[in-house]
Amino acid sequence: MGGSTVVPTVRIQQEDFDLAEEVARLSAAGSNIGAVVTFSGLCRDEDGRLSALELEHYPGMAEAEIGRIAEEAIRRWPLTGLTAIHRHGLIVPGENIVVVIAASSHRQAAFEAASFMMDFLKTRAPFWKREHLIDGTPGPWVDATEADETSTRRW
Structure with a gap:
């Protein structure tokens, strides 16, 4: 089972994040890290x-739900670190939306935890996506797909 002393980093923010910085921050936190999966x-x-894509969320609720998903991942796998950052606001093509970084002594746990986190972030975290079309019109709000829901059932 997982490491109960790991405290996940969960952030919801409008500003972009630097993937290399986030990996370096997580990697510096422990000497028993043998694998980092992003x-x-x-x-x-x-x-x-x-x-653009517009992302809205319930402040407080989104962080709490992602925190619950992260705690479940920490219980299931022997992780040495876990970070989840999700952006909100207007995001243009090519920009970051989300990052999950899982660290463990061994690669399999890191891969599985990262995959678990993303499957549940897509379906359980209270975010709403709206497409903004190139012709200037707002598109529809987008729901999680059936494929996203199916992915969560494997866990």
Whole structure:
């Protein structure tokens, strides 16, 4: 089972983050780190259709839910560190939306924890996405897909 002394870093922020800085920060926190797995999600342009993606969240609730998901990951895998950062606001194609960084003594735990975190972030964290189209019109609010829901069932 996982390491109960690990305290996850969870941030919801409008400003961008630096992936290399975040990895360095997590890696510096422990000497028994043998693997660091990162997942970073970027805003797509949907084949030239999108000018931006708008992300809204419930302040406080979003952090709490991501914190619960992170604590579950820490209980399930022997992690030495865990970071989850999710942006909100207007994000243009090519910019960062989310990063999950999982550190462990061994690669398998880090891979599985990062994948678990993303599957549940996509389906359980209270965020809403709205597409802004290249022609200047706002698009629809976007829901999690059935494929996202299916991914969570494997855990």
